[in-house]
Amino acid sequence: MNSAFTIRPLDPLKDAELLHGWVTHPKAAFWMMQDASLPDVEREYMAIAAAEHHDAFIGLHEGEPAFLMERYDPAHVELVGLYDAQPGDVGMHFLVAPTDTPVHGFTRAVITAVMEELFADPATRRVVVEPDVRNDAVHRLNEAVGFEIVEKIAKPEKDAYLSVCTRARFEAARTAGAAL
Numbered sequence: 370m371n372s373a374f375t376i377r378p379l380d381p382l383k384d385a386e387l388l389h390g391w392v393t394h395p396k397a398a399f400w401m402m403q404d405a406s407l408p409d410v411e412r413e414y415m416a417i418a419a420a421e422h423h424d425a426f427i428g429l430h431e432g433e434p435a436f437l438m439e440r441y442d443p444a445h446v447e448l449v450g451l452y453d454a455q456p457g458d459v460g461m462h463f464l465v466a467p468t469d470t471p472v473h474g475f476t477r478a479v480i481t482a483v484m485e486e487l488f489a490d491p492a493t494r495r496v497v498v499e500p501d502v503r504n505d506a507v508h509r510l511n512e513a514v515g516f517e518i519v520e521k522i523a524k525p526e527k528d529a530y531l532s533v534c535t536r537a538r539f540e541a542a543r544t545a546g547a548a549l
Contacts, residue, residue, distance in 0.1 A: 374482040376438060379425040381414035387427075387434055388414065394467040399504045401526060422446045428463075428479065436479045437464040440487065443497045451522050452531050457494025459487050480510050481546075484539050494536065499529040508532075515542035 379388075389410045392402040402410070417425045422445035428436035439462040441447055444454035463483045465476050487496050500507045502521060508530065515538035518530045534542075 373431050374435075374479070375429045375432075376426045376482075376486050377429065379414060379418070379427050379437070381411055381418050381425075384427055384434075385411040385414065388437065391437060391464060391466050396467050397464055399501045399507070400464055420446070428482065430475075430479075435466050436483075437466075438462070438483050438486070447524075448497065448499060448522075448531070451499075451524065452497075452519070454497075455495065457492055458497050458533075459490075459493045459495070460497050460499075461487060462498070477510060477513060477546075480514050481543065484514050484534070488536050488539060496534045496539075498532050498534075499524065500532070501527045502530055513542060513546065515539040 385407060389405065389407045391397060392400045392410060393405055395403075397403070402413070405413070414425055417423045417439065422442035424440045426438040426440070427434050428438050430436075439460075441460040441462075443449075443452070443458050443460040447460055448454065461483060463480060465479050484496060487493050496516075498511060498516065499522065500511065508518075511532055511534070514534065516532040516534040517538070518532045520531050522529050522531045
């Protein structure tokens with residue numbers, strides 16, 4: 370992983386105020402927590418912390434909180450009954466913290482760090498995501514790191530593009546990105 374990035378487990382109580390500012394920010398509209406109160410955020414991340422098949426992490430950039438990462442087992446969370454889960458599938462969500470001083474390429478660096486973290490586990494064969502069909506920015510990012518859209522699926526809260534990225538596609542995209 371890029372040495373500027375580190376990832377630590379999220380502490381639902383200590384990190385709730387920070388997260389509240391991130392998930393309710395207008396740029397986080399696709400996170401679907403725009404109207405969440407601080408107790409709502411605490412409850413959501415306490416539930417994730419208690420869940421057997423879902424984990425949340427805070428990503429740090431040069432030691433400062435910069436992004437949220439969630440890892441889940443899509444055979445048990447988010448995508449149950451919506452696709453054919455395969456052994457080694459890992460689901461992922463990520464959210465970059467809002468900033469008044471955006472840095473060109475930062476979000477791509479974050480998703481690359483997230484993918485490196487997920488593929489650091491040798492059991493991970495594919496990363497699976499289900500972004501909202503309207504989230505064009507994330508579709509471009511996903512494509513840049515090797516995701517391919519498998520199909521449009523209807524989730525209770527949104528229409529989504531089920532997308533997958535194999536380890537080989539991620540490595541190829543990372544090599545191609547480094548050549549740019």
